[in-house]
Amino acid sequence: DTGVSQDPRHKITKRGQNVTFRCDPISEHNRLYWYRQTLGQGPEFLTYFQNEAQLEKSRLLSDRFSAERPKGSFSTLEIQRTEQGDSAMYLCASSAGAQGASSGYTFGSGTRLTVV
Amino acid sequence: AQSVAQPEDQVNVAEGNPLTVKCTYSVSGNPYLFWYVQYPNRGLQFLLKYITGDNLVKGSYGFEAEFNKSQTSFHLKKPSALVSDSALYFCAVRDRGGADGLTFGKGTHLIIQP
Numbered sequence: 001d002t003g004v005s006q007d008p009r010h011k012i013t014k015r016g017q018n019v020t021f022r023c024d025p026i027s028e029h030n031r032l033y034w035y036r037q038t039l040g041q042g043p044e045f046l047t048y049f050q051n052e053a054q055l056e057k058s059r060l061l062s063d064r065f066s067a068e069r070p071k072g073s074f075s076t077l078e079i080q081r082t083e084q085g086d087s088a089m090y091l092c093a094s095s096a097g098a099q100g101a102s103s104g105y106t107f108g109s110g111t112r113l114t115v116v
Numbered sequence: 117a118q119s120v121a122q123p124e125d126q127v128n129v130a131e132g133n134p135l136t137v138k139c140t141y142s143v144s145g146n147p148y149l150f151w152y153v154q155y156p157n158r159g160l161q162f163l164l165k166y167i168t169g170d171n172l173v174k175g176s177y178g179f180e181a182e183f184n185k186s187q188t189s190f191h192l193k194k195p196s197a198l199v200s201d202s203a204l205y206f207c208a209v210r211d212r213g214g215a216d217g218l219t220f221g222k223g224t225h226l227i228i229q230p
Contacts, residue, residue, distance in 0.1 A: 004159075033217065042120075042206050042220030043160070056215050091159055105218065107152070107160040 004108035006092050012114045013082055020078045021111045025094030032075050033105065034067055035091040036060065043091055049075060082115045089113075118143040120209050122221035129197045130229050137192040137224045139207030143214070149190040150208040150218065151181055160206065166190060177201070197228045 005024040013019050025032045031050050035043035046065070047057045051072035061067075064082075069075040079086055089110040119142045129135045141147055148167055152160040164175025171183040181192045190207060204225055208218040 006159075031216065035218075040222070042208075042222050043218075045217030045219070048216055056217060058217070093160075104162055104165060105150075106162065109157075109159040112157075 004092055004094050004106050006090075006108040006111050008111055009109065010112045010114075012116060015084060015115055016081055018078065018080045019082060019113060020076050021090055021092075021113075023075045023077070023092030023108060025074070025092070026096075026106055027073075029094035029096045029106070030072070031095045032069055033093040033095075034075070034077050035093065037089040037091055037110070038087075046077075079113075082113075084115045087113055087115045118147075118209055118211050118214070118219045120207050120219055120221035122205075122207055122224045124224050125222075126225040126227060128227045128229060131199055132196050135192075135194050135197045135201070135226065135228075137205050137207075137226060139190045139192065139221060140188050141190060141207070141209040142188060143209055143211040145214065146212040147190075148210040148212055149181075149183060150210075151175065151179070151190075151192050152206045152208065152220075154204045154206065154223070163192070163205075199228045199230055202226055202228045 007022045033048040034046040037043040045058050046061050047067050049069040052069050064080045067077045089112050091110045093105045093107045095105045121140045150165045151163040163179050164173050166173050166183045174180045179194050204223045206223045207221045
């Protein structure tokens with residue numbers, strides 16, 4: 001297992017287009033998280049899953065954003081009708097156990113989105 | 117609501133000298149605390165965490181951090197800095213009784229000068 005994988009590494013899209021990112025967590029991790037990081041800021045929590053259930057969504061996750069984890073393994077994050085303000089690094093993380101904090105969070109390398 | 121403050125945008129240290137990167141936090145309950153490091157165009161790498169127990173936590177690459185409940189601080193330290201320690205460092209907190217997402221600080225650029 002090589003850790004948390006994210007695809008693509010970079011995405012450039014025109015404003016108004018839809019984009020989808022994929023995250024493959026560490027295989028034995030049942031919790032999966034999405035964060036967004038803009039330039040000069042720390043990562044901001046978007047949402048997380050325990051297995052296939054989406055348990056929490058941040059206020060940052062507007063109606064244009066949707067995340068899925070259909071089989072409790074990989075996850076996708078879709079942004080519809082992209083706006084320039086969506087340009088950011090989108091980070092995925094995973095953790096094991098009932099209390100993610102005690103077992104640690106492992107982050108992927110991120111997908112950098114640029115909306116032009 | 118929980119929050120993290122990293123008061124220094126940048127810290128400059130000469131190689132071989134001790135370093136400190138400051139972090140203070142605010143949570144309604146008891147905290148889980150973390151330090152992560154980020155290199156350019158890379159994801160976050162875990163350095164260390166405080167969950168419970170000993171207030172002095174030792175982590176990767178010779179880093180350590182001290183949990184101070186009265187000052188609500190979790191400063192990152194290293195006795196002798198290396199040029200390769202130069203990177204962006206993030207402190208993060210989670211309320212032990214709260215939701216599972218982490219709240220991060222804005223980050224501190226650590227620059228180690230040869």
